[in-house]
Amino acid sequence: MAHTSDGTVWGGDRRALVDLVGERGAKRLEQLDIHSPRDLLRHYPRKYFHRGRYTRLRDLVSGEHATVMAQVKGVEDFKSRNKRLHVVKISITDGDTVVPLTFFARRPYMVEYIKKQLRPGTSAMFSGQVTYYRGDLELIHPDYEPLPQAMDEEEAARRAARPVPVYPATAKLPTWRISDMVRLALEPLQPSEVNDILPGEVRQRRELPGTVAALHMIHQPGNDLDWQAARRRFAYEEAFLLQTALARRRAEIAARDATPRPGTTDGLLAALDAQLPFTLTDGQRQVSAEIAADLAGASPMQRLLQGEVGSGKTVVALRAMCQVIDSGGQAALLAPTEVLAAQHARSIRHLLGPLAEAGTLGGDARGTKVTLLTGSVTGPARRQALADAASGASGIVIGTHALLEEKVQFADLALTVIDEQHRFGVEQRDALRAKGRTMPHQLYLTATPIPRSVAMTVFGDVEVSTLREIPAGRSGVTTYLAPAGQQKWMQRIWALIAEQVAAGHRAYVVAPRITSTSLEDDGAAPLDLDGPAGPDAPGQGGPVPGDGGPATVEDTYARLGKEPALRGISLGLLHGRLSAEEKDAAMAAFASGQTPVLVTTTVIEVGVDVPEATVMVVLDADRFGLSQLHQLRGRIGRGSAPGTCVLVTGAHPDSPSVRRLKVMTETTDGFVLAEQDLAQRREGDVLGAAQSGRGTSLRLLSVVRDRELIEQARQDARALITADPNLVHHVEVLTAITELVDPDHEEFLDRA
Known part of the structure; x- marks a missing residue:
């Protein structure tokens, strides 16, 4: 295996990966952003299964690619209607829910092979696309891996205690094949071949295992304590590198000269x-x-001011x-x-x-x-x-x-x-x-409240000031959820807008798209999608009852112009594709009351201040993150009149999307919503900015789960930079920081 620039033999390059897993395997690994043996070993399991503990099948979501552990309950086979294919139906269970699997075979021997592999009572891992068929969840032609059967009680007990790693996988590369590839890279690896990134004194202080030991523990754990300790070590490593980069950058800025600006007493x-x-x-x-x-002061101020809407x-x-x-x-x-x-x-x-x-x-x-x-x-x-x-x-x-x-x-x-x-x-x-x-x-x-754990992780040592108190004189906003497609609800919403306009107020109608083919592209924050809409979002909340398509500004503007309740009321249109003059004109007309209803995208999300605005209707609200909805809601109720925000969604009432949106009806505290948003969003969304676009840099660190660990890493990083500002005596750390954040983007870490 080829030596890497840091003197180890565990890194290699694509050639080394091909030598290890073959050309076809390397190509399939590239889909997971794995390009070397080291990338492969840093491709950590996302969870672990235990033999005898089955996956809750009722939690499967249509449209996702899932890996589950379950027991085969029943097997049957028959020929398809056209007689060309054999159909094998396997029912699997977690002891409560039963989910059918469907396999198609062209030859009888293939049928017999599947039936032999998946006899009733067999425990196995199954990986495939979850779909709905005739109202029930089903996996169509999944990959599977029967679990080895223990030969005796001692072996059974040992295997029962040994967790089974489940890796982020693809349709063509299931988790158990990745596990085999990882084993090929891991078995020959020796501690002497790897320069540990973490300084020895840090590992000792925090009681962390070395790199090679931790790799064995996370990929081939003997018990849960093994992978938990290894996961903590690698998460700590990520936090330590990030905090060291931040501390180094902040020390460099603090050393620069700035002109003191003390002001005067009568200016x-x-x-x-x-x-x-x-x-x-x-x-x-x-x-x-x-x-x-x-x-x-004579050092440059670096301060973040976050404030409630x-x-x-x-x-x-x-x-x-x-x-x-x-x-x-x-x-x-x-x-x-x-x-x-x-x-x-x-x-x-x-x-x-x-x-x-x-x-x-x-x-x-x-x-x-x-x-x-x-x-x-x-x-x-x-x-x-x-x-x-x-x-x-x-x-x-x-x-x-x-x-x-x-x-x-x-x-x-x-x-x-x-x-x-x-x-x-x-x-x-x-x-x-x-x-x-x-x-x-x-x-x-x-204007987006930032949880402390995110501030530590993304903003580093930038000083953070917070405004939570709302100035007196504002009447607040009440938020409601409304089901899209129900005519009575939608008619009442448009009537509410008409009533408010008649009282001299203004109303926003917000849609997530400009047209049916394009998202908003005016520089506003990207939509925070929950992922595939799935069965819980039929129609996804069209702007008008019975309209099955996504809500768009142009379509909503046209349709509301024909809405009987809004007859005689002038509508404004605002989105990112308009020219600057058109945007200014639209905002001026809205503020003056010339067009008291503004159909818009998230271009009005931040900073727009029209005190007369009292109503906001957000279509397809399930497409937005909680923090973004909070920013939008902050555009109303800024005067003395109370505000009303209506979140329209086509999602199923029992879906996770609706449960998430209900939080908006329960609180107007942006910091509470930010914590909720953080808990529900993918870690990559939160940490993506810190990675400067490098999707492989931060894999295990969780700002939700690892707040204490991040605090410890920040302390250790500050101490290291104080003792060795240029990392002259910690070359491994400097090299790793360069890989985590390339020189052109290191400054991006402190958002400066």
């Missing part, structure tokens, strides 16, 4: 506070104090901007969409009032100028915006990706505020940061 910030028409919440004051202290993050960010302006600097606010950038500009100008009109008749002498720079700002307006930013006349420059262009220069960029920063790439954030004389202080905003 723009004091003038803003004096004219605010509301009292800051305790949370806003506390977070503002934390940010103010950071800005006054409507908690007042904008005013906190504005106060930070005013502080750096009072210190002679400028602030730039980067937003992911033109709709959001324009909303920020309106909100900030409104809060500042005359303080945003420096240099104009009626402007306050203590004020500054607020400039909006987006792709749609052209001609003389663009030239003026560029001049104001470069000269320092504009203390606050708000924009989209247009801010990142080379032509955009600042006199003294002191603070960058990045809203919904996860929508920007590393290079984009770097381009803005590079526009400062010294490294600017950085404040990141997110």
